[in-house]
Amino acid sequence: xxxxxxxxxxxxxxxxxxxxxxxxxxxxxxxxxxxxxxxxxxxxxxxxxxxxxxxxxxxxxxxxxxxxxxxxxxxxxxxxxxxxxxxxxxxxxxxxxxxxxxxxxxxxxxxxxxxxxxxxxxxxxxxxxxxxxxxxxxxxxxxxxxxxxxxxxxxxxxxxxxxxxxxxxxxxxxxxxxxxxxxxxxxxxxxxxxxxxxxxxxxxxxxxxxxxxxxxxxxxxxxxxxxxxxxxxxxxxxxxxxxxxxxxxxxxxxxxxxxxxxxxxxxxxxxxxxxxxxxxxxxxxxxxxxxxxxxxxxxxxxxxxxxxxxxxxxxxxxxxxxxxxxxxxxxxxxxxxxxxxxxxxxxxxxxxxxxxxxxxxxxxxxxxxxxxxxxxxxxxxxxxxxxxxxxxxxxxxxxxxxxxxxxxxxxxxxxxxxxxxxxxxxxxxxxxxxxxxxxxxxxxxxxxxxxxxxxxxxxxxxxxxxxxxxxxxxxxxxxxxxxxxxxxxxxxxxxxxxxxxxxxxxxxxxxxxxxxxxxxxxxxxxxxxxxxxxxxxxxxxxxxxxxxxxxxxxxxxxxxxxxxxxxxxxxxxxxxxxxxxxxxxxxxxxxxxxxxxxxxxxxxxxxxxxxxxxxxxxxxxxxxxxxxxxxxxxxxxxxxxxxxxxxxxxxxxxxxxxxxxxxxxxxxxxxxxxxxxxxx
Numbered sequence: 001x002x003x004x005x006x007x008x009x010x011x012x013x014x015x016x017x018x019x020x021x022x023x024x025x026x027x028x029x030x031x032x033x034x035x036x037x038x039x040x041x042x043x044x045x046x047x048x049x050x051x052x053x054x055x056x057x058x059x060x061x062x063x064x065x066x067x068x069x070x071x072x073x074x075x076x077x078x079x080x081x082x083x084x085x086x087x088x089x090x091x092x093x094x095x096x097x098x099x100x101x102x103x104x105x106x107x108x109x110x111x112x113x114x115x116x117x118x119x120x121x122x123x124x125x126x127x128x129x130x131x132x133x134x135x136x137x138x139x140x141x142x143x144x145x146x147x148x149x150x151x152x153x154x155x156x157x158x159x160x161x162x163x164x165x166x167x168x169x170x171x172x173x174x175x176x177x178x179x180x181x182x183x184x185x186x187x188x189x190x191x192x193x194x195x196x197x198x199x200x201x202x203x204x205x206x207x208x209x210x211x212x213x214x215x216x217x218x219x220x221x222x223x224x225x226x227x228x229x230x231x232x233x234x235x236x237x238x239x240x241x242x243x244x245x246x247x248x249x250x251x252x253x254x255x256x257x258x259x260x261x262x263x264x265x266x267x268x269x270x271x272x273x274x275x276x277x278x279x280x281x282x283x284x285x286x287x288x289x290x291x292x293x294x295x296x297x298x299x300x301x302x303x304x305x306x307x308x309x310x311x312x313x314x315x316x317x318x319x320x321x322x323x324x325x326x327x328x329x330x331x332x333x334x335x336x337x338x339x340x341x342x343x344x345x346x347x348x349x350x351x352x353x354x355x356x357x358x359x360x361x362x363x364x365x366x367x368x369x370x371x372x373x374x375x376x377x378x379x380x381x382x383x384x385x386x387x388x389x390x391x392x393x394x395x396x397x398x399x400x401x402x403x404x405x406x407x408x409x410x411x412x413x414x415x416x417x418x419x420x421x422x423x424x425x426x427x428x429x430x431x432x433x434x435x436x437x438x439x440x441x442x443x444x445x446x447x448x449x450x451x452x453x454x455x456x457x458x459x460x461x462x463x464x465x466x467x468x469x470x471x472x473x474x475x476x477x478x479x480x481x482x483x484x485x486x487x488x489x490x491x492x493x494x495x496x497x498x499x500x501x502x503x504x505x506x507x508x509x510x511x512x513x514x515x516x517x518x519x520x521x522x523x524x525x526x527x528x529x530x531x532x533x534x535x536x537x538x539x540x541x542x543x544x545x546x547x548x549x550x551x552x553x554x555x556x557x558x559x560x561x562x563x564x565x566x567x568x569x570x571x572x573x574x575x576x577x578x579x580x581x582x583x584x585x586x587x588x589x590x591x592x593x594x595x596x597x598x599x600x601x602x603x604x605x606x607x608x609x610x611x612x613x614x615x616x617x618x619x620x621x622x623x624x625x626x627x628x629x630x631x632x633x634x635x636x637x638x639x640x641x642x643x644x645x646x647x648x649x650x651x652x653x654x655x656x657x658x659x660x661x662x663x664x665x666x667x668x669x670x671x672x673x674x675x676x677x678x679x680x
Contacts, residue, residue: 006570007407013568014408015415017456025168027450030061033162035443037155039436042474047435049151051475052087052138054439055131056080056152058446058467060159062127065453066120069173069211069338073160075124080156083128083135084149090136091145097381101374107132108373108396112366115401116355117348122401129373130396133389134468138475169281174226177211179279180204181233182321186271188237192244193261196252199589200237202553203560208233209550213338222335224327225278232320238600239317240267241593243310247658248597250307259299263311266293270318274325284325294318306601306655361506365401372399372500376493385485394493399500402508404568406501409457410494416461417490424466428473438474442467509566509573512581515559517628519588520670522548522555524624527595527663528617530602534656535613537603545599552592559585574634576674583673591666598659610656616645637671 037057041050063079064072086107093100111129115122135152139145169175184204191198208230214222242248243260250256269290277284293299294315300308355362373392380388394417398409424445427433433441449463465486526548533545563581566573573581619641627637646664649657 003570006403006568009568010404010407011411013404014410014412015456015458017459018454020454022451022455023168024451027447029162029166029168030064030159030450031443031447033057033061033159034155034446035440037151037158038439038443041151042435042439045147045151047475048138049147050435050439051471052135052148053151053155054442054471054474055135055155056083057155057159059083059127059131060156061446061450062453063124064159064163065450066123067173068120069213072163075120076156076160076163079124079128080153080159082125083131083156084153086128086132087135087152088145088149090132091139091148092142094136101377104377104392105370105374109366109370111396112369113352113355113362115365116351116362121348126369126396126399130393133377133393133396137389171223171226174211174222175279175281177204177208178226178230178233179275181208181230182271182275182278185233185236185240186268186275189240189264189268189271192240193264196244196246196249197590197593198244199586199593200241203557205230205234205237206550206553206557209336213336215338215340216335218338219335223281225281225325227324227335229274229278229321229324232317232324236267236271236314236317236321238596239310239314240264242597242600242655243307243314245597245658245662247662248306248601248655249310250303256303256307259302260307262293263299263314266290267314267318270294270321274321277325284322286322291315291318291322310600361401361508364504364506365399368500368504369396369399372396372496376496379492379496380489383489385488387485387489390486390489391493391496394490395497398494399497401506402565403501403505404565407498407568410498412456412458413461414491414494416458417465417487420462420465420467421469421486423462424469428469433473435474435476438470442470442474445470507566507569507571508562509569509571512559512562512566512573512576513631513634515555515562516576516581516584516588517631519552519555519559520591520631521624521628522552523588523591523595524620524627526552526592527598528620528624530595530599531613531620531656531660532617533602534598534610535617537605537607537609542602545602549596549599556588556592580673584670587666587670587673590669591663594659594662594666597662598656601655612645612649613656615648616642616660619645631674636675637667639667639671642667 034054034057037053038050041053060076060080063075066075068075089103089107090100093103108129111122111125114125135148139148181204184201188198188200212226212230243250244264246252250260266289269287273284273286273290294311299311303311357363372395376392376395377388380391382388394413398406398413400406400409424441427441428438431437445463445467449460449467452459452463469486526545529545529548533542563585567578576584623639623642627639630637642664646660649660
C-alpha cells in the first residue's frame with residue numbers, strides 16, 4: 001500500500017462513527033459524580049481547585065470504560081491515585097525545565113511500556129500523562145500542589161463510591177461476553193444450514209473465557225446463569241460442525257440433509273433465546289417447538305452413525321444451555337481463578353522485561369512517545385502562543401504502538417478539536433457564563449463524552465475539547481484567546497506524532513510470517529493432540545486437547561489482529577502477498593476445523609484404540625515444527641512424514657478417517673498458498 005492510500009484509509013477510519021449500544025445510566029452516573037465533585041470544590045476551595053478535581057473525577061470515570069473484567073471501582077481508584085501522584089511530582093519540577101523534561105521523559109516512557117501489561121493499563125497511563133501536563137500548571141505553591149493532588153484523588157474516590165452505591169447492570173461485562181459467545185454460535189448454526197463447511201471465529205468464545213475468571217469471593221456472588229453456560233457453549237461448536245459437514249456427517253443432498261437443516265435452525269433459535277435471557281438477566285423465553293425439533297424421534301430414526309450421535313449430544317447440550325441460562329444449573333466444576341492485583345505485579349514486571357528488546361513494538365512506542373512528548377513540550381514552550389502543553393498532550397493521547405491507530409486518532413483529534421473548541425468558544429463568548437454555569441456546562445459535555453465514548457474517537461473528542469475550554473473558563477481564563485492556540489498546538493502535536501512513527505516505525509507487516517508460523521505450529525499441536533487421543537483413549541487426558549485448542553485460538557487471534565494492523569501500513573511483506581495471506585489463513589482455518597471435527601467424537605476411555613493414529617500424531621508434531629520454521633525462513637513446506645502416515649491409513653468411513661482426509665487437503669492448500677505467494 002502506498003503512503004497516500006495509507007493516509008487516506010487511516011483518515012477515513014479516524015473520522016468513522018460506529019453504531020454502538022448507548023448506556024445512558026452509566027453516563028449519567030459518571031456525570032453525577034463529576035457534578036458532585038466540581039460543585040463541592042467550587043463552594044469550598046474556589047474555581048482553580050475545582051478544575052483539578054474535575055480532571056480527577058473525569059479521568060476516573062473514563063478509566064471505567066476501558067475493557068476490563070475487574071470491578072470498575074478499582075480502575076477509578078487506580079487512575080485517580082496515579083494522576084494525583086503525577087500532578088504532585090510534576091509540580092515539584094515544573095519550575096526547572098531540565099528536571100521537568102527528565103521527569104516527563106521517564107514518566108512517559110513508563111506509560112509507553114505499560115502497553116506490555118495490557119490495553120487497559122496502557123490507555124489509563126497515557127491519559128494520566130496527558131492530564132498531568134495540564135494540572136501541573138494550576139498550583140502556585142507546594143501546599144497548593146498537595147491540595148490539588150488530594151482533590152484529584154478525592155474526585156476519583158467519589159466516582160468509585162458511586163459505582164459501588166449505584167451499580168448499573170451488575171456483571172454486565174461478563175453477561176455481554178457470554179451472551180455474545182452464544183449469539184455467535186447461533187449465527188454459526190444458521191450459516192451451517194447454507195454452507196456446511198463454514199468457518200467459525202473463536203474470538204467471542206475466548207472473550208467469554210477471559211470474562212469467566214473470577215476471585216473466590218466473586219464466585220460465591222456470581223449469578224447462577226454465569227456458572228456453567230460457557231463450558232457448555234465450548235462443547236456445542238464442534239458438535240454443530242460435525243453434524244453439518246458432509247465429510248463426517250450427512251450427505252450434501254437428500255432427506256437427511258433437510259432434517260439436519262431443521263435441527264441447526266432449532267439450535268440457533270435456542271442459543272439466541274438463551275443469549276437474550278443472559279444478557280438481560282431475565283428468564284429465558286423459549287420459542288415453541290424449538291426443543292421439540294431437536295428431540296424429534298423421526299430425526300433419530302432417519303439418521304445413523306456419527307450424525308445420529310451428534311443430534312443426541314446436541315439435544316442434551318441445548319437442554320443444559322436452557323437450564324443454566326435459567327439459573328438452575330451451575331455445573332462448571334471449578335471457577336477460573338483471577339488473582340488479586342498484588343499477585344499480578346510480578347507478572348506485569350515480567351511482561352515489561354520481555355518487551356525490553358529493540359525489535360519490540362512496545363519498546364519502540366515507549367521510546368517514540370517519550371521523545372515526542374519532550375520535543376513537543378519544548379516546541380510549545382518556545383512558540384509565542386502560550387499553553388505549550390497542548391502539543392505534547394495531543395501527542396500522548398493519539399500515539400499508540402501501531403501505525404493505523406496513531407494516524408487515525410491524530411486526524412480524529414484535530415477534527416474533533418476544531419468542532420469542540422469552536423462550539424464551546426461560541427457559547428462562552430455569547431453567554432459569558434460564570435464559574436458555576438461554566439462548571440455545569442462542562443459536566444454536560446462530560447456526560448456527552450461518556451455517552452458516545454464507544455462510538456468513535458472523533459465524536460468523543462468534540463466533547464473533550466469543549467469540556468477543557470469550559471473548565472479553563474471556569475478557572476478564569478479567557479476562552480476566546482485560547483482558540484487559535486489550542487487549534488495550532490493540537491495540529492502540531494498530531495503532526496509530530498505522525499512524523500515520529502514514519503521516522504521510527506514498528507511495522508507489523510514484516511512480522512506477519514512469524515505470526516503465521518506460530519498459528520501453523522499451534523494448529524499442528526492441536527491436531528496431533530486430537531489424533532493421539534484416538535490412538536490412546538485410555539491414557540490421554542482431555543486436558544491436553546483443551547490446552548492445545550486454546551493455544552491454537554490464541555495464535556489465530558494474534559494473526560488476525562496483526563493482519564488487520566498490517567493492511568493499513570505503507571509497506572510490503574516480502575514473499576507474502578495479500579492474496580497469499582488470505583489463502584494461507586483459509587487453509588489454517590480448515591486445518592483447525594478438521595481437528596475440531598475429530599474432537600467432536602473423541603472416544604471415551606476404554607474405547608478400541610486406532611494404532612495408525614499414533615504415527616500420524618507424531619508426524620503432525622514433527623512436520624508442523626519444520627513447516628513453521630520453513631514459513632519464517634521463506635522456504636517451501638514439506639509434509640513427508642504426514643504423507644507417509646496417511647498413506648498407511650485405511651479408509652474405514654469413520655469420523656477419524658474423514659477428518660484426516662480434510663486435514664490432508666488443508667495442508668496441501670497451505671503449501672500451495674505460500675508457494676504462490678513466494679513466487680509473486
